Amino acid sequence: MNKVFEKAFQKILRFEGRYSNEKYDHGGKTKYGISEKVAKRLGYDGDIEDLTIVDAKEIYYNHYWKNLNYHKIEDIDIAIESFDQAVNMGPRTATKHLQEAYNLLSDNEIEVDGIVGAVTLDAINNCPHPFELLQLLNIIQGIKYIEIVKKDKKQKKFIKGWLKRTLL
Template identity: 25%
Template sequence: MAASTYDEALRRLLAHEGGYTNHPSDPGGPTNYGITIIDYRKYVKPNATAADVRVMKLDEAKAIYRAKYWAAQRCDELPPGVDDSIFDYGVNSGIGRSGKVLRRVVGLPDNTSVVTNEVLKAVAKRDAKAIVLAINDERLRFLKGLKTWPVFGAGWSRRVAEVKAFSLSLAEHSVAARPQVAAAPAATAAPAKGVVPPPKALKGLVTKGIPAGGAAGGIGFWEWIAAHPYESGAIVLVSASAIGGAVYALNGWHQARQEAPTPNLIPVPI
């Protein structure tokens, strides 16, 4: 809610995220300061490579965090503690998930992840500490259900525990009343994204092309293309449409799994 909440929340988040990584089991791919290559391409450089991510400037990462994770979730308008928990959850697992979890926790429909005025009013009616506990308990259950838990589970457990403890301290004491801030956690938490790994079929669709073998009558592939320009154009259009539709469907399926509710979540009462 206060600016100093963001400063400390960001400092702790960066300690968790660490520097450059490109772990084969991390769905985020090349990542630096917790910013994946996908986010870097989306917000900074559309054609960025892993090398660009490796030399990312800290100020670039901070700008992305402020606009696309903190402000996008209206954390300045959330109670201390709730803001930190939602911010860290959004960075690690996507604001599509963190926003819906916040809605579920306060008993609102999760047909969108947007933090609306209705969400802010529902949060304000409830005990901030209870919301913090509900968010972080749900987060840990979600992470434990991921296929990558055996690889990154120990680090995720530490991270969630530290976020919960710090968020509870914020909820129990106003930021202005705290003369000192506890040291940020050591950078030992796993720098991996807590997301559902994308389906292998999705990667296959976008990497497969038209077979390079002969197309007809024993002639070469390129010779057939040259001899049948109109047919070739039609094949390309149909193939692109089919691949695009399949990718769209798989992406929707993957997003639905990523944002699906975990069992046993009980909304925080008023």
């Protein structure tokens, strides 16, 4: 694990540092931002309430940071933001946000497929406007939160916490 991942993991802990089982949270039972369903799918066989910070760090490093290629994104802030969005909104949604943000800045659009592959990495790592890309990532994330609340008013109770994630 490297310093960039450590920084990304610390960001996650600011938002996701406890056990939660909120009535209207579609993630269900979670700890450190990892839902029970995801933990089981990734091989964790204990009770989600017993998930340790070491377990969470290992899951995030192996199944999010490395597996989703965030470690190959050269701009630290973009890598960390993409990782945070993957934790909160799911990997495909987070990656689509990254690809959509890039396409808004570029005449050479890339496919919005939700996969951080060679084409996406090349585009992101050569983007001449990384700060604007980061801004757009946060704007798109904020719009997604608004859409969620408009679609399901019960989600309104989460909006203030979600919006904290969109600050630069």
